Amino acid sequence: MRTMKLGTSSLEVPVVAVGCMRINSLDKAGAERFVQTSLEQGANFFDHADIYGGGTCEEIFADAIHMNDTVREKIILQSKCGIRKGMFDFSKEHILSSVDGILKRLKTDYLDILLLHRPDALVEPEEVAEAFDQLESSGKVRHFGVSNQNPMQIQLLKKAVRQPIVANQLQLSITNATMISQGINNNMLNDSAVDRDGSILDFCRLNDITVQPWSPFQYGFFEGVFLDNEKFPELNAKIDEIAAKYSVTNTTIAIAWLLRHPAHMQPVTGTMNIERLKDCIKASDVHLTREEWYEIFRAAGNILP
Template sequence: MKTMKLGNSALEVPVIAVGCMRIKSLNKAEAERFVQTALEEGANFFDHADIYGSGVCEEIFADAIHMRQDVRENIILQSKCGIRKGMFDFSKEHILESVDGILKRLRTDYLDILLLHRPDALVEPEEVAEAFDVLERSGKVLHFGVSNQNPLQIQLLKKYVKQPIVANQLQLSITNATMITNGFNVNMENDSAVNRDGSILDFCRLNDITIQPWSPFQYGFFEGVFLGNDKFPELNQKIDEVAEKYSVSNTTIAIAWLLRHPARMQPVTGTMNIERLKDCCKASDIQLTREEWYGILRAAGNVLP
């Protein structure tokens, strides 16, 4: 598994992150096999959130990996907080309480990365800064980031928060690629020219913030996967064509398409299928050509101006 620096930090991470949102669907033996497979593939970066399974997913993961000191030293743990029932909450009190709960469930003394999960309309960035300072001083969190935030939301945090923002987790896939396509539709009179995210892709590149694409196989908002879907015949034909050339699966090509972008993204997988996880990891060794990358983009229905 190839590695990369996360944001502007010195933290070396695999280019594929293993999302654990669905680990609750596995029984104990299946969860153990899944986690062990990830480690064997060199995918030792595990992404969590305190709301996944209402926290149960973190407990299941800790059991599955048989968490202890020697195990913890060889993995990278990321979790997220800020979503509560019926609201978002970036208050100092909630962030600190959330992290304590996360650490307890994961049976560890620290997180490598903490992300703020969804933008809080009532955020008081001074409180976030205080919470981050407490977490950093105590050693409970080593690095900090955000999720689903636009440039000005990040800038507002950065005005008060002294720690670097190393990552921004955003929805991105071949079929959900507006953050890419609006970049070459500048000043055009079409829907693709609409800037819905404040140029977050360019902002993250300019500020050395690693984009972590979530739902890399989904179309719409959790409407389903595009791979093998009759709604996307041209896209699947093109992906299958490229997959055959490299003797890999369509899953591998979908991840390789994200990795080919020079922003040096770190896709977050969501599968609990061991073979599909292996296919995701194989993307680390695939370098699509410019022609292949654009061919897949166009096959998804994107028209170049």
């Protein structure tokens, strides 16, 4: 699979990341096949979070990949922390204890990347900085990032945090593309001009922060997938037309649409279906034309001023 640099780091990563949020839906043999197929396809970047399956997803993954030192050298592990029952928590104590739990469940000594999962209203940047410094100096975490944060929240962290923010994981798909449509409709008197995220896409591009789109096939907030959905007839017709041209599936085109954006995004898959995962990975080899990208954008109901 094609690779890219993650943010300002020296990490060379696949352009498609494998999300492991649903790996607990597989039996042992299924999990082993899924992980092995990922590696065979060159998809060696695995995204986790301490809340996925209450931690069981990280345990299942470690068992499925038969984690040892040799295996660890061949993969890139990312996990997230900061969500607790009924609250968000970026305190130093919680970050440090969360990472210890993550490492134990993944059966490894270090994470390649740690992301702060959702913004904590009570965040104290100095505490985050102390936690990051301790994790870096101990070798437990090599790179740091955030998830679901806007520019000012990142700037607030950077007031104290000295490590580069290499990634920002954000909800983005063809049908959930307000961070793109807002820029196009800037200064227009329509709903698409509403700035919901502080121009986070432009901010990440300006600061060399890799955007990692999550739920790349979802519409709304986990309402369902838009592919083959009767609610989106025009969009599916256009995607199917372009998929036929490239001799790939609609899944491939949905990911290729994200990869075509010059922000050099790294979509995070969520499927546990091996064939669908392969289709996602094939997007690495599909380069949509400018015309095709805009045709899909408009077919999703996005307007051009």
